[in-house]
Amino acid sequence: MIAADLLPVWHVALAEALLLAALITAINGVDDLVVDMLWRVMPAAARAGRPPPDQTVDRQPVFAIFIPAWDEADVIGAMLRRLLAGLDWPDVRIYVGLYPNDPAGIAAVQALSDPRLQPVIGPRPGPTTKADCLNSLWRAMLADEAARGRLVDAIVLHDAEDVVHPGELRVFAAHIAGRAMVQLPVLPLPDAASPLISGHYMDEFAQSHGKDLLVRQWLGAGLPSAGVGVAFCRRMLGQVAAMRGDQPFDADSLTEDYELGQRLHALGGRGVLVWQWEGGQPVATAEHFPADFASAVRQKSRWLIGISLAGWDRLGWQGGLVQRWMLLRDRKAPLMALVTVAAYVLALLLGLDTLLRMLWPAAARLPAAAQGPLLWLLWINWLLLVWRLLLRVCFTWRLHGPVEALLAMPRAAVGNLINAAAAVHAVRRYRSALRAGRTPLWDKTQHRFPGEA
Template sequence: MRELALFAGSGFLMLGLNELLVDLIWFKTCLARFWKKTGFENRGSDKIGRFPAIPSQPRLAVFIPAWRESDVIGAMLTTTLSRLHYENYRLYVGCYPNDPETIGAVEAVDDPRVRLVVGPRPGGTTKADCLNTIWRAMREDEARQGYPFAAVVLHDAEDVVHPDSFAWFGALIGRYDMIQLPVVPLIDSRSRWIAGHYADEFAESHLKDQAVRQHVGAALPSAGVGCAFARDCLAALAGPGAPGPFDAESLTEDYELGLKIGRPGRALFLRCRDAEGRLVATGEHFPAHWRAAIAQKSRWIAGIALAGWDRLGWRGGVGERWMRLRDRQPLLVALVTLTGYGVAAAWLLLQAFGRAEESPLDLPVLAGLAWANALLFAWRLTLRFCFTASVYGWREGLRAVPRMLVSTLILIHAALHATRLYVHMLRSGVTRWHKTSHIFPAELSGR
């Protein structure tokens, strides 16, 4: 038991110090912004407000892949069309011939700004394959119209698109190849613990991690939603004769695309606020049930931590390799955590039955590890509270503290499922769209 305790304690310490270094770099970037007042970070709604009208709005093509999304796609399209502070865009919705419900929901919107694209293959294939089908339809429209789009914007069928987001994309796409807005998971009052843990993780990731990536010179991964790419960059990535710029064999095509295009100096993680002081971000509901959360996170882990290792390797400088290591560490985190929980549970059981002769903490090195990890964990909980509270308020910040246990348990289960998924992919050679069901906020439907 002592050997396992030593493994878990050493693992927790290594992971904790790694995160502490990220925290320190983030604090350094905050101080730099405070003193120099540079960048696009907006600390007051009176500084930027709603983005001003652009004399000549660049034309945006918005890609929305939709497989079995009849419950949400209609509301998402009508809401987006009615709220945007931008005119020069077109929504391309990719569907499958064996999904008549989603096709019907898109057709019912009946707006010239919406272009239904039905692919030749029955669904579901992969999300990237659907995006490539949309890409080819866009190229056909460009050839017919005689002029190209300036940028491609990615969104999902359940997204709540901020009214100012396209204005920012249009204003900045000439200066950057990739622009990523924050993703803000919507709080589901019926699932404070499972859906709520996404809010905690995204708040920390999109407030801290993305800033650190840019600071250390690492590429910026795309979240797959609320993200704009320069159209010419995608065309160059696709190459002549290719089906499209998205890798149809990838489970996490958005993440990989960001690493290929989002190189330092040409990618921007944009944090700004609208005239009412609200964060310009993409909102969406995340899985509210255990199985759905496991399915989604296992796809992320399999695509990034396992398949990403094979597909992307370890190219780049020190900062890039460090960030890729962090992206691929969920399996190690799950293993160390599971070992730690197992040691604690085993000792408690032995103690309950009077079989425990001495505590593992009687060993000085283990006691030292326990104290160090306790301090690091307390620091981690404090930051989790602060990041969540900064986006959702102090009540959600308090909930974020016990929700970290839920987040950890979901990670362990998802890591096990991701390993099985990856092995199946290797054996079968088949990659499929592992999607989850979605909901759209009822209070926004029809607006």
């Protein structure tokens, strides 16, 4: 009797929860659909990521490559050997940021003898933040400029696990003049041992760098940097440094790369994402991404803290309508991750409700939880989901082939679970940092390098 009395409460609660989740999901789906439609109507060159190169370059620019490396002894040696072997540029210097309490990392870098390579041991023990390490490299570069009497033209960022394309400096040289930033695509490497967790990064980057960021730059919004495979104009970085006490990278930020792209845009600098193909493959930065659930959650929670939570506090809502729309798209990520998982749970509960109505006459006499406008809204969300999954498959197929494209659909569910767990972890961690009055430290994941083949 008590169960029968609770049935109306159950049905009303389920219907209200469904309506709220469906409304939020529909708004988010339409937001994504607008970006998809904009990408489709863009000029072909913009849609393909082919901005015009600079035609007035009269000399080859001088490059500095910054590689922050805390506790990277397992990968930094192999990464640098491959990088040095593939570099074909007359004037480039590689600065590797190390820490005094990382003797294994120092030994791995010092074992390589190359005049283009300069280890830089920071003044503080690690971990600090990645930005703090990059600032140490900036100071080392300034000292070299003073000693050589020649300024660097552009600064390239890479991580210790990156597989650097041999042609990237040629692409940067062709596009950096007159621009604040040039970003190359990021290609997550397939991992046979983790096709779902590590593999879901392939789908996300395929869409982000193949569509979303291209729409941003076509609309004139600030282009966030990926932090790897990106070249910054040295003059523009100097302007940022002059405003920040000679530190272009904000040591209090966990996503200094994202923030730097936005700050350069606020200063009037323009960034571009360039897709250039050589031998049927894009000139891009490849790397392994986390292969287990816990590592993926840690990495994505760091991104969410820096972009969605701290980014909101630190950057505010600057710029015009388009810029604010893109900031909103960045900052809705934690909410949508949680709403998506809630929608999974509600879908199961709706199935349970249907089963109850079939087996229990008392339940069958009550109105269905999903009917009328709510039912239509659920169908709209279903169509938007199908569209989103098909688009995901297409972008993954373009870069990684049909096998990975077939895995893109189940990986979407895995990615949603990772994103939801990361959102919870990010909120907890950021709240703890605010209460303690400190900046979260460099909570990096363990990195892998694919080898020296």
